[in-house]
Amino acid sequence: MPSGPEQLLLELFAIFVSAKVVGELFERLRLPSVVGEILAGVVFGPYALGWIRPSDTIYSIAEVGAIFVLFSAGLETSPGELIRVGGKAIQVAVLGIVVPFLLGFSYMKLRGDASSEAIFVGAAMVATSVGITARVLSNLGVLFTQTAKIIMGAAVFDDILGMLLLAVVAGLSAGGRLYWLHLGVLFAEASGLALFMMLVAPRIVKRIQPRVGRLSTENAPLIVALAICLFLSWLAAKIGMAAIIGAFFAGLVFADYAPGWNLRPTVGGITEFLAPFFFFAIGSRLNARLFRGDLLIAAAIVSLLAILSKVIGCGLPLLSQGWRKILQVGIGMMPRGEVALIVALVGLQSGIILQSSYAIVVFMTAATTLLAPPLLRYVFRGEVAKS
Amino acid sequence: MPSGPEQLLLELFAIFVSAKVVGELFERLRLPSVVGEILAGVVFGPYALGWIRPSDTIYSIAEVGAIFVLFSAGLETSPGELIRVGGKAIQVAVLGIVVPFLLGFSYMKLRGDASSEAIFVGAAMVATSVGITARVLSNLGVLFTQTAKIIMGAAVFDDILGMLLLAVVAGLSAGGRLYWLHLGVLFAEASGLALFMMLVAPRIVKRIQPRVGRLSTENAPLIVALAICLFLSWLAAKIGMAAIIGAFFAGLVFADYAPGWNLRPTVGGITEFLAPFFFFAIGSRLNARLFRGDLLIAAAIVSLLAILSKVIGCGLPLLSQGWRKILQVGIGMMPRGEVALIVALVGLQSGIILQSSYAIVVFMTAATTLLAPPLLRYVFRGEVAKS
Numbered sequence: 001m002p003s004g005p006e007q008l009l010l011e012l013f014a015i016f017v018s019a020k021v022v023g024e025l026f027e028r029l030r031l032p033s034v035v036g037e038i039l040a041g042v043v044f045g046p047y048a049l050g051w052i053r054p055s056d057t058i059y060s061i062a063e064v065g066a067i068f069v070l071f072s073a074g075l076e077t078s079p080g081e082l083i084r085v086g087g088k089a090i091q092v093a094v095l096g097i098v099v100p101f102l103l104g105f106s107y108m109k110l111r112g113d114a115s116s117e118a119i120f121v122g123a124a125m126v127a128t129s130v131g132i133t134a135r136v137l138s139n140l141g142v143l144f145t146q147t148a149k150i151i152m153g154a155a156v157f158d159d160i161l162g163m164l165l166l167a168v169v170a171g172l173s174a175g176g177r178l179y180w181l182h183l184g185v186l187f188a189e190a191s192g193l194a195l196f197m198m199l200v201a202p203r204i205v206k207r208i209q210p211r212v213g214r215l216s217t218e219n220a221p222l223i224v225a226l227a228i229c230l231f232l233s234w235l236a237a238k239i240g241m242a243a244i245i246g247a248f249f250a251g252l253v254f255a256d257y258a259p260g261w262n263l264r265p266t267v268g269g270i271t272e273f274l275a276p277f278f279f280f281a282i283g284s285r286l287n288a289r290l291f292r293g294d295l296l297i298a299a300a301i302v303s304l305l306a307i308l309s310k311v312i313g314c315g316l317p318l319l320s321q322g323w324r325k326i327l328q329v330g331i332g333m334m335p336r337g338e339v340a341l342i343v344a345l346v347g348l349q350s351g352i353i354l355q356s357s358y359a360i361v362v363f364m365t366a367a368t369t370l371l372a373p374p375l376l377r378y379v380f381r382g383e384v385a386k387s
Numbered sequence: 388m389p390s391g392p393e394q395l396l397l398e399l400f401a402i403f404v405s406a407k408v409v410g411e412l413f414e415r416l417r418l419p420s421v422v423g424e425i426l427a428g429v430v431f432g433p434y435a436l437g438w439i440r441p442s443d444t445i446y447s448i449a450e451v452g453a454i455f456v457l458f459s460a461g462l463e464t465s466p467g468e469l470i471r472v473g474g475k476a477i478q479v480a481v482l483g484i485v486v487p488f489l490l491g492f493s494y495m496k497l498r499g500d501a502s503s504e505a506i507f508v509g510a511a512m513v514a515t516s517v518g519i520t521a522r523v524l525s526n527l528g529v530l531f532t533q534t535a536k537i538i539m540g541a542a543v544f545d546d547i548l549g550m551l552l553l554a555v556v557a558g559l560s561a562g563g564r565l566y567w568l569h570l571g572v573l574f575a576e577a578s579g580l581a582l583f584m585m586l587v588a589p590r591i592v593k594r595i596q597p598r599v600g601r602l603s604t605e606n607a608p609l610i611v612a613l614a615i616c617l618f619l620s621w622l623a624a625k626i627g628m629a630a631i632i633g634a635f636f637a638g639l640v641f642a643d644y645a646p647g648w649n650l651r652p653t654v655g656g657i658t659e660f661l662a663p664f665f666f667f668a669i670g671s672r673l674n675a676r677l678f679r680g681d682l683l684i685a686a687a688i689v690s691l692l693a694i695l696s697k698v699i700g701c702g703l704p705l706l707s708q709g710w711r712k713i714l715q716v717g718i719g720m721m722p723r724g725e726v727a728l729i730v731a732l733v734g735l736q737s738g739i740i741l742q743s744s745y746a747i748v749v750f751m752t753a754a755t756t757l758l759a760p761p762l763l764r765y766v767f768r769g770e771v772a773k774s
Contacts, residue, residue, distance in 0.1 A: 005450045005630045009621035017614050020604060027603035060444045063392045064399070139605060216414035217407060218526060219659050226660055227404050234396035243392045269653030270660050272606050273613055
């Protein structure tokens with residue numbers, strides 16, 4: 001009877017349905033539904049038609065949605081298998097950061113921009129945002145492949161390195177001094193968490209597993225898994241990593257128990273409900289009108305470099321494994337997201353980069369986000385048929 | 388990497404875990420976990436320890452949680468069975484509104500309060516808030532019983548009548564004029580929606596059911612059910628009913644297809660995640676320190692009347708069916724919630740009732756909310772063993 005929830009419910013309904021309807025249209029056109037859900041946000045969102053202007057609450061729900069997308073992906077990834085591809089994943093992550101930075105920096109210098117501006121644009125091209133890839137791979141049913149494991153593993157290390165880079169550029173913008181001790185602590189915390197989650201945590205879960213069954217709470221395994229997912233998401237955010245990487249860790253920890261605990265349908269239900277808000281929110285932040293003339297050309301070139309550089313950088317460690325795998329991993333690592341936008345925003349707010357460079361980064365984020373799903377589906381088409 | 392979600396995630400984690408831990412303790416003490424979850428909100432919330440102060444986003448998530456509690460309950464209630472108890476349910480709803488109002492009004496008059504004040508307190512004692520009952524009955528596994536059907540059906544009609552009463556008291560507070568046409572429209576809309584949902588909507592779903600299977604979207608049945616749940620929750624709120632009653636309707640519509648569409652585990656997962664926020668939020672709004680001395684005695688008497696009057700009013704139509712059923716239905720209809728608080732708030736803001744009467748209503752809401760789950764468990768103990 002209260003009138004309060006009316007507005008929220010209307011927003012939830014409008015976003016959920018518009019994302020899913022455009023997603024369905026895309027599926028029928030043999031395009032990934034994720035792109036449809038993002039485009040629904042672009043088209044109906046504040047910058048285009050303006051029919052749906054998501055409130056802060058919706059953006060918060062979208063963040064929780066992103067967490068469940070990665071939690072679900074983690075539940076399908078056994079930690080043992082991830083460790084087996086660990087060496088390759090680290091190489092992919094490192095070169096997948098070095099190459100984009102160098103290419104982005106060089107292009108901006110060639111264009112005649114200042115070094116500090118080139119550093120920021122290069123840094124913005126570095127960090128992979130793995131939410132979209134995780135969802136597409138899950139929809140394709142190929143999360144079980146070795147390639148998908150390399151992508152997810154590399155995304156973890158990419159996030160650690162990306163976090164350090166963000167600390168560096170934030171330090172640069174705050175006056176040019178770098179606190180090496182601070183960077184060292186950040187790195188140690190993040191690496192420690194990653195190692196702990198992959199090596200130690202699954203054993204702890206193995207040990208407490210019988211006790212969970214003895215709890216009086218209904219659906220105790222699901223409740224425990226959700227609590228740990230929320231905790232690790234918070235912890236990851238707290239030490240400066242992406243919250244979604246924490247959620248992925250939580251999924252990993254329970255992956256081996258997911259079938260016995262029946263976690264996949266129940267967590268899957270939560271993901272189905274919340275994920276559309278995440279993808280719609282991504283789209284609703286894109287302003288397609290920013291780009292005209294020269295800026296559009298520069299933005300297109302930077303986007304192309306952002307794509308090529310991930311394929312080259314992530315591909316180098318995989319040269320012996322053939323083109324197919326190089327393209328799969330490179331394109332899987334291609335989407336950039338909130339880290340790129342934050343780097344650019346830090347640069348803009350501290351006056352180091354111009355509005356035009358900021359717009360270029362926004363365009364690059366949009367282009368890699370929207371192109372990754374169809375390209376991924378294309379390079380994984382063989383695997384899909386097999387599964 | 389952004390620092391934004393950190394605070395939200397910490398809140399989500401703290402609320403989820405504290406609600407579930409206290410719930411687990413209560414289960415072990417053979418008390419309903421729902422009371423534990425509510426008490427976690429009372430104890431850790433802003434009015435007592437103050438460790439957790441839920442943000443507006445949490446209260447929004449709590450509202451969505453309430454919707455899923457009722458959606459889940461609806462999924463377990465076949466519309467055909469609800470129609471079969473419809474006549475009894477209407478009688479239970481009507482007398483369950485008349486008796487509490489008369490008892491509340493009389494007591495306040497006897498205490499020496501003004502008639503206008505007595506009307507408001509009486510009105511606040513009327514409307515059942517069925518979320519807690521639905522969760523307890525679901526946890527007990529007795530939603531399939533005829534008694535549970537009578538309670539859920541009566542809750543629908545109670546909500547329609549409660550909505551009209553709210554319109555009446557709002558009219559009184561705005562200057563004493565009643566718009567009969569407006570009331571008639573409200574009544575027609577709400578009754579029309581209820582009849583449509585119980586009689587027509589299930590047939591529509593039966594007809595579109597084969598098409599849902601042909602959609603390209605993954606998990607299409609779940610997506611369609613969620614979309615309709617959000618729509619009906621909004622629609623119910625829009626025409627002045629409780630959003631949760633709309634969610635219950637949505638559950639009803641899909642109840643007969645829930646097993647084939649595998650809706651119960653997936654929707655159940657969402658409910659398990661979101662419901663604790665609803666119950667914690669209920670608790671976090673209770674301020675136990677308000678009550679001292681005379682006020683406490685009056686509040687206790689009003690609370691007692693609120694309980695007895697529902698048992699008497701809801702029990703009268705069931706006299707032939709024995710004490711057990713009378714108590715089950717009466718106690719199931721006993722919890723009061725946001726409608727009571729809104730009626731009291733309208734009265735307070737328009738200066739018709741005093742702060743003391745407002746506090747009495749708050750106490751009555753808290754008492755009926757906290758006492759209903761253990762009493763329900765007690766009067767349903769036979770059924771639990773049978774199931």
